[in-house]
Amino acid sequence: MEIAEKLLKFKFHILIGFTFSLFIFLICYLAPSFIDILKYFWPLFVSTALFLVAIVVFGRISPPATEAPGEKAGEGLLDYVAGPPEQVQSLLEDAEVEESVKAE
Known part of the structure; x- marks a missing residue:
């Protein structure tokens, strides 16, 4: 018991x-069995494998990027988007001069 x-x-x-x-x-x-899943998805697997092989091949045969010494990757693009600092500084000074002239 x-x-x-x-x-x-x-x-x-x-x-x-x-x-x-x-x-x-x-x-x-x-x-479904594993073989059935492979039969259904084999085009996806093959295309993904070919894409990865293409990335590796292009990575090896492309020439290395030559950058200016001391320049970080993407810094040139950021400077282009932000504009040269000299222009920004001169625009700020011009705006201050105009404001002081209007105030007098």
Whole structure:
């Protein structure tokens, strides 16, 4: 009787474990096989592999980027977008002069 009492104590755990095991078994039984998945997705796998090979090949055969000494990557682009600092400074000075003239 002692075993039956312990089993009744854990009846919900046993039921949940059995249900989970049955669910996993049904998923494995109903799921398509690995070969079927490969047959369906082989064009995607091949195109991805060719794209990665092309990246590696172009990375090896392209000439190295020559940058000015001391210039960080992308700094020239940032300077172009922001504009030369000399022009900004001169525009600020001109605006200050105009404001002081209007104030007098």
